[in-house]
Amino acid sequence: xxxxxxxxxxxxxxxxxxxxxxxxxxxxxxxxxxxxxxxxxxxxxxxxxxxxxxxxxxxxxxxxxxxxxxxxxxxxxxxxxxxxxxxxxxxxxxxxxxxxxxxxxxxxxxxxxxxxxxxxxxxxxxxxxxxxxxxxxxxxxxxxxxxxxxxxxxx
DNA sequence: GCCAACGTTGGC
DNA sequence: GCCAACGTTGGC
Numbered sequence: 573x574x575x576x577x578x579x580x581x582x583x584x585x586x587x588x589x590x591x592x593x594x595x596x597x598x599x600x601x602x603x604x605x606x607x608x609x610x611x612x613x614x615x616x617x618x619x620x621x622x623x624x625x626x627x628x629x630x631x632x633x634x635x636x637x638x639x640x641x642x643x644x645x646x647x648x649x650x651x652x653x654x655x656x657x658x659x660x661x662x663x664x665x666x667x668x669x670x671x672x673x674x675x676x677x678x679x680x681x682x683x684x685x686x687x688x689x690x691x692x693x694x695x696x697x698x699x700x701x702x703x704x705x706x707x708x709x710x711x712x713x714x715x716x717x718x719x720x721x722x723x724x725x726x727x
Numbered sequence: 728g729c730c731a732a733c734g735t736t737g738g739c
Numbered sequence: 740g741c742c743a744a745c746g747t748t749g750g751c
Contacts, residue, residue, distance in 0.1 A: 629749055705732040707748050
């Protein structure tokens with residue numbers, strides 16, 4: 573069964589609007605430099621997985637909409653570029669340390685689902701995003717959490 | 728801008 | 740393997 577994920581992005585770095593404006597409304601998800609997040613990407617993400625796109629360090633912090641994984645994990649070549657902010661000299665083409673997927677826009681939540689709204693929603697109390705101190709930028713989402721969140725913006 | 732929470736690094 | 744120091748995240 574296809575997985576469900578929540579991806580965090582700071583809108584000042586890469587926003588939901590940036591995704592929608594990208595060619596084919598698709599982007600590579602470069603720059604993940606945390607091992608736990610890397611493992612989710614490399615070992616568990618599949619084409620067709622659904623993605624909640626979350627704006628962190630934003631006002632307000634919110635889930636902006638839904639995207640989908642359209643390319644399976646491949647080496648994050650930004651790690652090999654000394655000019656990149658994501659450069660990591662310990663990652664090489666022969667032995668890549670970091671991986672990314674491509675995601676494509678699917679639809680908006682209108683309005684976005686703010687962190688405050690998520691916190692008020694019954695059934696989401698154990699969602700990883702809402703746990704104190706959880707900084708993980710790639711998080712698995714349960715089917716139940718997904719259904720509850722979709723229900724907040726059912727057409 | 729503050730600061731708590733967390734992950735990583737590196738000396739020992 | 741321990742753990743202090745440091746850097747980063749991210750809500751507020």
